[in-house]
Amino acid sequence: MKILINDEAYTVTAGTLAALVAELGFSDARIATAINGEFVPGPAREHHILVEGMRVEIVAPMQGG
Template identity: 45%
Template structure:
């Protein structure tokens, strides 16, 4: 299925947001995720279905100063 992930179209075989994060090797409790502009909490990702051309934003904290 084609998704727009952080502004780029990608073809990914994932049915839920949790599946997508696993497929893209995102790990950690500090990720922030949004689908079509709506925040999706960590505990909701496994049950959050994805549809073609959904816009997914995945943010992880960066160190620096």
């Protein structure tokens, strides 16, 4: 299926947001996720089904000072 991840087109096999995070190699990373502009907390990722054309954002928190 084709989706946008951080504004870039990808073809993925994952069916859920949790599976997508794993497919991209972020399973153990501290990240924030959103689907179509709506924040999705970590525990809810397995319940979010992906469909063709979705916009997914995956970002890592930054530290600064």
